[in-house]
Amino acid sequence: MKRALFALVSLLPCAALAASLQPLSAGDVAALVKPPTHGERIIALWALDCAYCEGNLSALATLQRAHPNDIELITVATDSYEQHDMLQMHLKMAQVDNYPARAYTEASPDRLNFLIDPSWGGETPRVLVIRANGSRMGISGELGPAQLQRLH
Amino acid sequence: MRRLLIALLCLCSPALFAYDDMHMDMPKEPPLGASAAFDSHGRLWIVDAADGHVRLRHSDDDGRTLSAPAIVNSIAEPIYAEGENRPKLVLGLHDDIDISWSQPRAKPWTGFVRFARSRDHGATFSAPLSVHRDRAEITHRFDALAVDGKGRVVIAWIDKRDQEAASQQKKPYLGAAVYFSWSNNGGASFVPERKLIDQSCECCRIALSLTPNGEVAAFFRSIYGDNIRDHAYAVLHVDGRASHADRATFTNWKIEGCPHHGPGLAIGSDGTRHAVWYEAKDKPTIWYGQLQPGHAPTHLLTVANAGASHADIAVHGRTVWIVWNQVSASGYALMLRSSTDGGVHFSAAREIAHSTDAVASPQLLQKRNQPFVAWNTAGGFQLVPIRAAR
Numbered sequence: 001m002k003r004a005l006f007a008l009v010s011l012l013p014c015a016a017l018a019a020s021l022q023p024l025s026a027g028d029v030a031a032l033v034k035p036p037t038h039g040e041r042i043i044a045l046w047a048l049d050c051a052y053c054e055g056n057l058s059a060l061a062t063l064q065r066a067h068p069n070d071i072e073l074i075t076v077a078t079d080s081y082e083q084h085d086m087l088q089m090h091l092k093m094a095q096v097d098n099y100p101a102r103a104y105t106e107a108s109p110d111r112l113n114f115l116i117d118p119s120w121g122g123e124t125p126r127v128l129v130i131r132a133n134g135s136r137m138g139i140s141g142e143l144g145p146a147q148l149q150r151l152h
Numbered sequence: 153m154r155r156l157l158i159a160l161l162c163l164c165s166p167a168l169f170a171y172d173d174m175h176m177d178m179p180k181e182p183p184l185g186a187s188a189a190f191d192s193h194g195r196l197w198i199v200d201a202a203d204g205h206v207r208l209r210h211s212d213d214d215g216r217t218l219s220a221p222a223i224v225n226s227i228a229e230p231i232y233a234e235g236e237n238r239p240k241l242v243l244g245l246h247d248d249i250d251i252s253w254s255q256p257r258a259k260p261w262t263g264f265v266r267f268a269r270s271r272d273h274g275a276t277f278s279a280p281l282s283v284h285r286d287r288a289e290i291t292h293r294f295d296a297l298a299v300d301g302k303g304r305v306v307i308a309w310i311d312k313r314d315q316e317a318a319s320q321q322k323k324p325y326l327g328a329a330v331y332f333s334w335s336n337n338g339g340a341s342f343v344p345e346r347k348l349i350d351q352s353c354e355c356c357r358i359a360l361s362l363t364p365n366g367e368v369a370a371f372f373r374s375i376y377g378d379n380i381r382d383h384a385y386a387v388l389h390v391d392g393r394a395s396h397a398d399r400a401t402f403t404n405w406k407i408e409g410c411p412h413h414g415p416g417l418a419i420g421s422d423g424t425r426h427a428v429w430y431e432a433k434d435k436p437t438i439w440y441g442q443l444q445p446g447h448a449p450t451h452l453l454t455v456a457n458a459g460a461s462h463a464d465i466a467v468h469g470r471t472v473w474i475v476w477n478q479v480s481a482s483g484y485a486l487m488l489r490s491s492t493d494g495g496v497h498f499s500a501a502r503e504i505a506h507s508t509d510a511v512a513s514p515q516l517l518q519k520r521n522q523p524f525v526a527w528n529t530a531g532g533f534q535l536v537p538i539r540a541a542r
Contacts, residue, residue, distance in 0.1 A: 026481075049235065049355055050410040051261060080234075090260070107184050107510035107530045108235075114459045114479045121436030122461060123411045140432065141379070141409040 024102035039070035184512035185238025188526035204228030215535025263293035296358035301366015308332035357414030398445035466516035
């Protein structure tokens with residue numbers, strides 16, 4: 001029984017991770033962009049129709065793993081949550097399916113784009129860094145090594 | 153111990169089921185990608201996609217009521233109908249209805265460009281055909297459709313065959329290519345496709361407009377140098393002459409990514425190439441300009457900034473209209489700026505419609521020279537008339 005319990009407990013995180021994609025509606029944005037209590041939150045905005053996005057997600061995950069106590073990483077897909085299965089597949093391919101993940105609930109992305117970051121026009125990939133002191137930094141496009149360093 | 157095990161299972165399962173339920177219960181509405189056009193009698197035609205079918209509806213009261221849908225492709229297939237990808241509709245000679253769309257294939261970012269037409273006002277449709285000879289499971293997407301002055305159907309699209317070939321040879325290749333083809337027999341078949349340009353942007357719609365002599369011109373986002381995503385202009389010759397694309401915008405926006413914002417083009421009867429495009433080098437900006445291919449555009453104007461997206465443009469005589477979506481916390485405004493002096497000066501921005509529901513890109517239409525905007529919203533299709541400001 002002990003072994004079964006151990007096996008089940010080890011499975012729990014996987015089960016939770018496999019189902020981690022959650023919808024993001026306009027009412028959720030305030031909490032998403034609220035400054036963290038310490039360190040910084042990196043919001044990795046991506047889209048299915050974006051050949052540059054998976055590489056960017058992977059690079060941000062690598063950065064997060066190098067600073068696990070200071071960086072909170074959340075992935076946000078601008079595609080509809082209805083495409084849940086496809087989104088999960090891409091998150092897995094980019095090896096970021098163990099991070100909190102959201103997907104838009106609206107049929108077109110523009111309003112949520114604007115609510116998350118008014119200085120962003122929807123191009124992807126986009127990274128939004130929100131620091132504990134309330135400051136923000138947004139960068140569009142796949143991040144090079146120099147830009148990645150600027151994030152932290 | 154057993155109790156602990158059960159407690160753990162109970163903790164775990166509701167969370168999983170909750171996600172499953174949410175996924176299962178979310179209603180799947182038809183995607184918002186749609187196109188509209190008036191025929192020569194003033195009847196409005198609209199195409200969109202639902203449940204694997206491109207569907208065609210019409211309206212004889214300027215969009216207030218729509219007919220039951222006619223199914224264009226009798227056999228269901230996947231259809232791109234979101235964002236910059238949407239079924240296209242053009243009325244050809246004798247009000248023939250020409251329709252194109254992009255069909256997703258199994259792998260991500262792949263597609264085939266499809267075409268069907270009706271010669272009996274939507275009663276029957278030709279069997280859909282794939283326009284390109286290349287059948288590799290790669291990107292042939294973002295179709296753009298026009299009918300030239302002689303009634304030839306012209307289709308341009310974004311194509312990754314050259315990117316794939318370069319990748320196999322481990323050679324650098326940015327973005328995708330633009331290919332085009334045309335039909336000399338009313339859409340029964342298309343000539344083998346031609347490449348217009350290598351290394352163009354891979355995720356933005358292509359704008360088409362007719363030149364005064366009836367040729368089809370294309371305006372699209374290309375790539376210059378190291379991911380500078382400015383736009384190119386080309387006339388798509390269908391008479392054997394080579395087509396050549398020239399750089400036509402010079403914003404120098406560098407982005408190794410997908411802008412998801414294609415441009416708009418409307419060529420006046422005097423040949424003036426009125427255009428709108430998006431860039432975000434310093435901040436999100438929609439520009440207006442008159443294209444001088446090979447050189448910087450003239451009459452440059454910032455149309456709108458933050459929250460503005462997906463502009464379209466139309467011209468009639470000296471009047472030029474620009475519409476776009478302007479988003480705010482309260483929803484979407486359909487905005488208008490117009491010019492009565494051929495694009496030299498434009499009016500201030502004016503809201504002509506509002507939606508709290510999600511919206512698709514606006515499309516300018518003209519019915520006997522009267523301007524309208526086709527605006528598909530999650531709350532329903534709207535045809536918004538453009539009236540002179542009071």
